[in-house]
Amino acid sequence: MRVRWDYTSPAIADVHRERVMPRSLFLLLLFLSSLCSTCLSIHAETAESHSTFTCEPVGLRMCQDLPYNATFMPNLLNHYDQQTAALSMEPFHPMVNLQCSEDLRMFLCALYAPVCMEYGRVSMPCRALCHRAKRDCHKLMEMFGVAWPDETECSRFPDCDESYPRAVDLQTSANPTDISPMSVQRDFGFWCPRKLKMEPDLGYSFLGVRECSPPCPNMYFQRPELTFARYFIGVVSIVCLSATLFSFLTFLIDVTRFRYPERPIIFYAACYMMVSLVFFLGFLLEDRVACNAASPTQYRAATITQGSHNKACTLLFMVLYFFTMAGSVWWVILTITWFLAAVPKWGSEAIEKKALLFHTCAWGLPGCLTVALLALNKIEGDGVSGVCFVGLYDVTALRWFLLAPLCLNVAVGVALLLTGIVALNRVRMEIPLEKENQDKLVKFMIRIGVFSVLYLVPLLTVISCYLYEHSYRSVWETTWVQERCRDYHIPCPFQVKQTSRPDLALFLIKYLMMLVVGIPSVFWVGSKKTCFEWASFLHRRRNKE
Template sequence: MKGSVLIFICLLVLLMVPLTQGHSLFTCEPITIHRCKGLPYNMTFFPNKLEHYDQDIAAVSMEPFLPLINLLCSPDVQMFLCSAFVPACTEKLQIVPPCRKLCENVFRDCEKLIETFGITWPEELQCDRLEDCDDGQHSSAVAPTSRSITEKTSQTVVRDYGFWCPRPLKTPTGHDTSFLGVGDCLPPCPNMFFKEDELNFAKCFIGIVSIFCLCATLFTFLTFLIDVRRFRYPERPIIFYAVCYSIVSLMYFVGFVAGNNIVCNEADEKLGTVETVVIGAQNKGCTILFMLLYFFTMAGTVWWVILTITWFLAAGLKWSCEAIEQKAMWYHSVAWGMPGIFTIMLLALNKVEGDNISGVCFVGLYDLNALRYFILMPLCLCVVVGLSLLLAGIISLNHVRQVIQHDGRNQEKLKKFMIRIGVFSGLYLVPLVALLGCYIYEQALRTTWETTWVYDHCQDYHIPCPNQPYN
């Protein structure tokens, strides 16, 4: 009787085991977890090594490991994690557990990412607790499809996940900053594209040139103050042009003296951030530098256009100095009003950007749209208008020169006037056209430079790498 009771209890326990586990002990089932579909095997068995009793539990437990698969930190990461959470089940009802070699490869390749994302590695998946990879054991489930694994892995490698902002470059939410199209992210400081010796040379060159330009423009302005009557219209705009660029030169000199103190944010050990570039109007010093630099840069260019207009009125339309001077209010309204409107728009759009090469704050250093619409377009428009008026004035003066070719005295004065126009316009146009060429070259290749930088530093920052750097 007692023996019959014991047999009954044993049978009852055996019958209840599959009920508690929800799966047959002797059958394979299709894989339903999306991340593990398309592997060399499509059947699995439960419970797995981690004591998950069905695929729903395994899928939830697998979520913390998904960044490793998404970033493809190792060619074996997907195969290993899937073999651990949804082990392969062969047609012969053999179970293929995860093996030690795959574990060691994955842990070695993904160790930094595991630390970065704070992933807890289960004790059941410690490499020293796993079985050695047995070729005979894996021949039916894994080995025959090793080529297909390689092919799938190579297909996954070329997948571009876009730019992920590294944790050291992250900013607190709500700062309305953007770097490479990603919000709440800032560029690193010092400059991304130059080595330290190149940066030092550039800083010194900018500092020396700013001092030279400041002296030259101040000399012109002081000359005007000594004899105000010497500069009448149509030449009066030269004075305002000189004032604008004296302030521009002064801003670059301030940036040279300040170094990166104004344009870079300090590193924060508590937040784990490194030194980053100032983006936006949160930094008062950077905002003031930007306002003065952008406003007077644009105003100086507009004053040059007004200079060509007044010269054309005098040379082409034969206006007198008094007639030209009567329109002075309009000249000042345009020359100071348009740059002021643009400056306010940029502040409203939060387009202030630090330049860790020159130490000043400007626009379009990281935002290509701002570069196109607030620098390239206005400067190109000014060059086209000014050059057209300048050529029209020179043609008109040349025609007058031919008419008065027998009047030697007036012809000599006209010749000197044309030479002054040509020399001054050339001294302004050559640097401006060179600057426009640099801006056009930069906006054409900026994306390539940024992609190359991400490719070169993606492993340092533990972020997805792009497909390949551009040549």
């Protein structure tokens, strides 16, 4: 049997008028109030939970038939749904049922289920309303053993004369005295807009909010800027693809020409050939893989693809991330082979015996990192380049899966490279060599130095861009929320101390250096001998035809 309590019942009013009440009657009222609170909780459970910063119908039974019928959550007391608010209001049910004050119900509802007014304004009960409710119900609360909670202390509310809750504008109020201490400390945080909400269990996350995805194609740049960036990346990817493909094909023409310690350069070129190919495919695909299409029927805008549910995006990510990391590892292996040739004086045959170990490290370590990212569901679409990568919106993934491996590879590679160059220079200075051999050693050292500089400068630039992005990502995101909060009808950031927008040039430099880092391989294979080999190869092909 479900018990319902009528707050305007004449019987309750008559009881309230009595000066003396039997104790049994108080116990009965307390029992009925408990049943009523259960009803309120059940009713609150059926209320639709909020998912965006929009008005929602008031589901609290105590707050029905008031001058307003819409509220928002979280409320002023950080209750994130109406069910939690209903449970916190339970101690006041006997006082409301007995109508100890005509202002109590209005005060409680204005606090626990504040009126949803125009955007950016928070409804707060007046201090006078609080004082009247507390004064009228003080004796009855003592009789029921209910204390006035600290969170409803009247001094926390603004001083106003209206009997209706006062609205304090948290976004435009310039005078601190116009805002109560409670409102000054209030921050709603980021709420996912309805247009960016995604289906559950897909692993989507945006600004720390689950089942939410960034807007597509990009949250920072306009369409004309993205069009320019897309063509820029496309042209650079074609140049890099041509250069690395030429290096790899030169190796295939004469496999025996490039032996250790030079052989890793070929695998290094092959890795960045695949990286360039993925960026070129991203240029051709535009937003079709990196973004989820808009759904007008579900009021959903185009969003960034996340996770592994999109097979094309997953494939692009696997190829791009795997070969990016593998190219970096092959450069480290190149410095190791140079070190073995310069310091302990290993020959080509001795170094080649370690080839299996080199291949295991070069392909195994990036493979493990790729599998780990797939397991963690850290794939993200890139609305600028059209590919899928990692660390584009997740700072943690950027820190541990991009910055950490790249910085480690640079540190190890530079240390081995410098050690090898110093050892070669010592050989040149201390051991007497013929002029011809002396010249060959000098040329070899120059080629190593130039190749290393041509590789390290782009890679260090990429790392610098990632570090800068890592440092300012939170500021950019806060600025974006502040600029778009009213368009998306979500809470604006509270007391923003710093605002900044990313520069498109930063992203263009990052993509440029990610691609041109593979071009130095042409410097190593480019020689007169290469020209003769290609001429001979083409001549043989024509003779066969």
